[in-house]
Amino acid sequence: MSYSHWILPAGLRLACLLLLPYRxxxxxxxxxxxxxxxNAMMCVRQLGWAWAGISAIPFVLLCIPVVRWIRNRMPLYLADGQINMGMILLATLACALITALRTDTAVFAALMHGKGGMATWHAEGLVDLQAYILGSYLGALTLTPTLLALHERFSGPCSWKSFWRSRLTHDxxxxxxxxxxTIVxxxxxxxxxxxDVQQLHLYRLAVLIPVLVLTMRHGWRGAALAGMLSSIALATTSAVLMDPAMIRAQAVLALTISGSLLAGVSMPHVVTLRPAFARKSRGD
Structure with missing residues (x-):
């Protein structure tokens, strides 16, 4: 369930790079x-060797140098045990830019393989690049914070019984x-x-409500879970690729989730990790 302006593998990729040791x-x-x-070898005849060569490069290979540089200078957990949300969002944005550039370069190579490719590139290249950046960023926001919250939850003493009884799970x-x-x-x-256009626009804006409410009630963990579910709900309201109205709604959601994650970390009722666990999480 991914498309050009909602790329979920970006979130799984970033979560692995943030949580797993270098080895x-x-x-x-x-x-x-x-x-x-x-995939590159299967489509080489239709799209050309230039496209195949670029498409054969794993996204994660391009993201590794940047994420390692960030991890070496900004720990995932601070000295007081609190998660470093600024570091996570910086890594998310950096990987989104890398993913978008790699994808757009492959598209350019594919267009050059056919006739009229340069004209198409001039008409759509920049728009596609912006959509790919948004797709990678929102895709990462959909999965990465939630996976980090679940990792934090189950890394310490926890049982499924306490998980299902938690206020966040109930909410x-x-x-x-x-x-x-109901919105979907x-x-x-x-x-x-x-x-129907105005009505659809209002429904899409309504998906912001759970993000804001759960942030106020549960801090960044609530923002992460609500952001994931709201992203999924928003994606189901469109069946058209590169829909400008949908892209604008996703941009608003991405900004809302980012701001909620940052604000949620500093809320006084947010429980921090034990410093010992934070130090352990930085070890490779």
Whole structure:
């Protein structure tokens, strides 16, 4: 469930680079290299060798130098045990830019393989690049903070019983999921008339509400879980690629999630990790 302006693998990729020790990174590269190389070889006749050569480069291989540089200078957890959200968002943005440039370069190579490619590139290249940046950034925001929150939750003493009894789980199960499900069901779909456009816009803005509410109630962990669910709900309201209205709504959601994650860390009721666990998480 990914498309050009909502790229979920970017989130899984970044979470692995942030959580796993350096010695495991070669395995991540190999794991991503095999399918992208196969895909490049399967489409080389249609899109050309230049596209295949670029597309065979794993995204994670390009992200590794930047993420390592960030990890060496900015710890994932601060000395007081609190998560370093500024570092996470910086890594998210950096990887989004790298992913977008790599994707757009491959598209350029594919267009040059056919006739009229340069004209198409001049008309759509910049727009596509912006969509790829947004897609990688929002895709990472959809998964990475949630995976970090779950990793933090289950790395310490925790049981499934306490997990299901937590206030955050109750708020998500009894509040956020029913609310977003209602939005998805009620939002106009299929052939949308001009009268439905404004209504659809309001429904898309409504997905911001769970992010703001859970941030106030549960800090950055609430923002992470609500952001993931709101991103999924928003994605289901569009069946058209590169829809300008959808891209604008996703940009607003990405900014809201980013701001909520930063604000949620500093809220006084947010429980921090033990410093010992924070030091352990930095070890490779």
């Amino acid at each position: 495991m990174w070669p395995a991540i590269v190999v794991g991503e290299a095999l399918p992208v190389f196969e 998500v199960a009894l509040g956020v999921i029913p609310f977003l499900t 069901v009620m939002a106009p779909s299929g052939s949308i008339t001009p009268a």
